[in-house]
Amino acid sequence: LSQDGEHVYYLSAQGHLTRVIDDMTRPNGVIGTWDGSLLYVVDHGAGAVYRYTTADDGTLSDKLLWVSAGSDGMTMDEEGNVYLTNANGVQVYNTAGTLIDTIGVADPTNVCFGGSDKR
Numbered sequence: 001l002s003q004d005g006e007h008v009y010y011l012s013a014q015g016h017l018t019r020v021i022d023d024m025t026r027p028n029g030v031i032g033t034w035d036g037s038l039l040y041v042v043d044h045g046a047g048a049v050y051r052y053t054t055a056d057d058g059t060l061s062d063k064l065l066w067v068s069a070g071s072d073g074m075t076m077d078e079e080g081n082v083y084l085t086n087a088n089g090v091q092v093y094n095t096a097g098t099l100i101d102t103i104g105v106a107d108p109t110n111v112c113f114g115g116s117d118k119r
Helices: none
Strands: 008-011 017-021 027-032 038-043 048-054 060-067 074-076 082-086 089-093 099-103
Touching: 027 074, 038 074
Parallel strands: none
Antiparallel strands: 008 017, 027 038, 038 048, 048 060, 074 082, 082 089, 089 099
16 A cells, blocks of 8 residues: 555545544445535444544544444435445445345445436
């Protein structure tokens, strides 16, 4: 690696790059809420998803262990539910971090919504 580890960075509109997370084993999935107030980050190496509050300057605060589940990819629906891919299929968690559904898919790695109706 050209870096000193695996980290998460914020790239400002002005082109300034800032490391915002440096305490994870292997950060992988990253998704923000539609309003930009929260950021979810999967630590694939630790099998956990963390939630942060985001500031306008890209800094993060209020780190919270949101779900104790690993994931390779994730997405979010319009209601704020987060979809995680892992060996169990696609697991759907509500905004409180409660598992509300599992979609049976064999070995999913990434997930997104597509099509004209985003379904």
